[in-house]
Amino acid sequence: MLLQEKRIAIFNIANKRSIAWAIAKAMDAQGARLILGYQNERTKGSVMDLAKELTHSPVAILPCDVSFPEQIDALQDTVRKEAGTIHGLVHSLAFAPRESLQNAYLFTEREHFLTALEISTYSLVALARALTPVFSDKASVTTLTYYGAEKVMPSYNVMGVAKAALEASVRYLAHDLGPAGVRVNAISAGPINTVAARGVSGFLDILEVHAAKAPLKRTVEGSEVGGTAAFLASDLASGITGEVIYVDTGYNIMGF
Numbered sequence: 127m128l129l130q131e132k133r134i135a136i137f138n139i140a141n142k143r144s145i146a147w148a149i150a151k152a153m154d155a156q157g158a159r160l161i162l163g164y165q166n167e168r169t170k171g172s173v174m175d176l177a178k179e180l181t182h183s184p185v186a187i188l189p190c191d192v193s194f195p196e197q198i199d200a201l202q203d204t205v206r207k208e209a210g211t212i213h214g215l216v217h218s219l220a221f222a223p224r225e226s227l228q229n230a231y232l233f234t235e236r237e238h239f240l241t242a243l244e245i246s247t248y249s250l251v252a253l254a255r256a257l258t259p260v261f262s263d264k265a266s267v268t269t270l271t272y273y274g275a276e277k278v279m280p281s282y283n284v285m286g287v288a289k290a291a292l293e294a295s296v297r298y299l300a301h302d303l304g305p306a307g308v309r310v311n312a313i314s315a316g317p318i319n320t321v322a323a324r325g326v327s328g329f330l331d332i333l334e335v336h337a338a339k340a341p342l343k344r345t346v347e348g349s350e351v352g353g354t355a356a357f358l359a360s361d362l363a364s365g366i367t368g369e370v371i372y373v374d375t376g377y378n379i380m381g382f
């Protein structure tokens with residue numbers, strides 16, 4: 127029970143395949159009490175249904191569309207009212223317009239670039255800032271990134287650029303929040319078949335190549351990402367901040 131007595135907010139769950147849901151289940155199994163986020167009315171119902179599967183009923187289930195700054199700002203008061211303080215924030219959300227994940231990166235339109243960076247990267251900064259006043263001592267912030275931040279994954283395009291900025295944001299936020307005892311880390315997850323991932327052209331090929339080349343000869347399970355997120359939020363990880371931790375069955379170590 128690594129997370130007994132800890133309250134952790136997770137943004138956002140879309141459905142049972144979401145990495146955020148795998149993280150919620152892993153944290154619930156370690157005794158955490160959760161605040162679960164959903165983007166809109168379309169996904170609210172499935173989060174409500176999934177929440178019934180948890181051992182500990184959620185502290186709250188809250189809307190959070192990060193393209194509306196007022197929704198992010200409202201979270202501070204809502205979280206204070208529902209939970210008092212929280213011991214962790216999980217940022218597991220991203221978006222880029224479909225066209226930008228299909229053509230060559232060279233043709234990325236300005237609007238698509240700005241959208242991808244706002245939703246996938248700036249949202250971490252905005253959420254961390256909004257929730258800092260309700261963080262307990264030694265709170266932990268964890269976000270989700272991908273190897274396409276470092277190496278070219280054809281079609282990942284602007285999302286790779288957004289993830290590179292996200293990983294840099296992790297380091298800058300770790301520096302800013304460290305004096306208050308708050309840790310900030312990213313998990314670089316291997317490819318998992320989710321709604322967001324299927325928006326990347328050729329995603330099924332990525333899964334196949336990953337399983338063939340990774341040292342463990344398979345793709346990663348959501349539960350394995352969930353387990354690492356639970357560890358990072360726990361006191362066992364108290365000395366880790368500003369890091370990108372790979373949970374990718376070892377794919378990133380390969381040169382050939």
Ligand SMILES: NC(=O)c1ccc[n+]([C@@H]2O[C@H](COP(=O)([O-])OP(=O)(O)OC[C@H]3O[C@@H](n4cnc5c(N)ncnc54)[C@H](O)[C@@H]3O)[C@@H](O)[C@H]2O)c1
Nearest residue numbers: 138139140144145165191192219220270317318320322323
């Ligand atoms: N699936 C993979 O292969 C993989 C690998 C590495 C990292 N990731 C990252 O994991 C995170 C979760 O993605 P996932 O694969 O579980 O897919 P998912 O589609 O299940 O989750 C994406 C989430 O982003 C939310 N979202 C999109 N636009 C939003 C907005 N404007 N405001 C608030 N929320 C918004 C969606 O509602 C959804 O809950 C993302 O950051 C993704 O880039 C995924």
